[in-house]
Amino acid sequence: MVTIKDIAKIANVSHTTVSRALNNSPLIKEDTRKKILDLASQLNYTPNYNAKSLVMKKSHTIGLFFTSISNGTSPSFFTDTIKGVNSVINENFNLFVRGIDDYEDFSAINSGRFDGIILMSQSDVDNVFIYYVLEKKIPLVVLNRQVDEKKLINILSNDSEGSYQAIEHLIQNGHQNIAIIEGKEGFKSTKKRKDGFIKALIDYEIPIKSEYAVKGNYDMHSGYQAMEKLLTVKTPPTAVFCSNDDMAIGAMNAVFAYGLKVPEDISIIGFDDIGFAQYTTPRLTTVKRPIEQISIKGAENLLSLIGNPGKHGKRIFVNTELKVRDSVKKMKS
Structure with missing residues (x-):
């Protein structure tokens, strides 16, 4: 394996000069730098990142943590998070x-x-992890959940505002009997989305019915089961707000299994705007929650924090957006 010392010997320069040239140091003349880079290329030189890490006290590793990967995290949420972070983290870092x-x-x-x-935080139980990482002085960015810690960079969407928009859309289309399929119990997003749901009903003076609130688990199966329960109540709802798109797709399938149609018999609205949302039949009306964009901003801010550890904390909100498609019926007056 070719080393810096080998290149230095052939180029007849010091190994310090080679190291500086390979790291684009301004202390090296351009012609010397070019000569060394050409020689390194010809010799198929590969940097020894382990040795470099020891010298620079860098691991070249970024940690991307979720509250849980196996429990309550939908595949689309997981994929969009990794996709966003990975698009920013360059090849010099391991993820x-x-x-x-x-x-x-x-x-x-x-x-x-x-x-x-980077922590994609879904629950208050993460607080122990957050304060451990801060105590260890590891640069940290928290996504998705509001954390009241001034030192932190915190990036999130306003979920309650997004769900409020969804319910308002249903009300404006003449719906009064509106149900909710909630997300995973204990997750902050579950509470925020239900808060927006309840606030919209209160603001528009629509009664809140306990039988119209069914718990889900952020997966398609729980959406299917929750919709089955809603279809068997004495007065079934005319519209259902699902706390994420995976549950909305499960709910749509339950409606079809009962010989009914969306939106003719029951309207469904989701949350997240996953890739499948515009390819369901009918196309799913949903709230776009830009997880990939949140993750991109998170990675950008983390790299900036690594380069400048003294940066102050801040909170950044990324707006949700209602995507009106075909799964909501306009009720006759």
């Missing part, structure tokens, strides 16, 4: 993806192992 619930304790998480951490 390490894990669920917090995989750890019995956090002793393996330290500044020698991670240059920085």
Whole structure:
């Protein structure tokens, strides 16, 4: 394996000069830099990142953590998060993806192992992890959930505002009997989306019926089961707000299984705007929650924080947007 010393010997320069040239140091003349880079290319030189990491005290690893990967995280949410982060993290970094619930304790998480951490936070239980990482002085950005810590960079969407828009859209289309399929219990997004649902009903003076609130788990199967329950209540709802698109797709399938149609017999609205949402039949009306965009901003802010550890915390909101398609029926007056 070719080393910096080998290149230095052939080029008849010091190994310090080679190292500086390979790292684009301004202390090296352009012709010398070009000569060394050409020689390194001809010799198929590959940097030894492990050795470099020891010298620079860098791991070249970014940690991307979820509250849980296996429990309550939909495939689309998981994919969009990784896609967003990965589009920003360049090839000089390794991306390490894990669920917090995989750890019995956090002793393996330290500044020698991670240059920085992005947390896609879904629950208050993450607070222990957040304060552990801050205590270890590892650069940290928290996505998706509002955390009241001034030191943090916190990036999230306003879920309650998004769900309010969804319910308002149903009301404006003449719906009064509106149900909700809630997300996973204990997740902040579940509470925020239900808050928006309730606020819209209160603002428009529509009665809140307990039988119209059914718990789900953010997956298609729970959406299917929840819709089955709603279809068997004494007065079934005319419209159902699902706390994510995966459950909305499950709910649509339950409606079809009962020999009914969407939106002719029952209107359905989702949340997230996953890739499948515009390819369902009918196309799903939903709230676009830009998870990929949130993740991109998270990665950009983390890299900036790694480069400038003294940066102050801030909170950034990324707006939701109602995507009106074909799954909501306009009721006759």
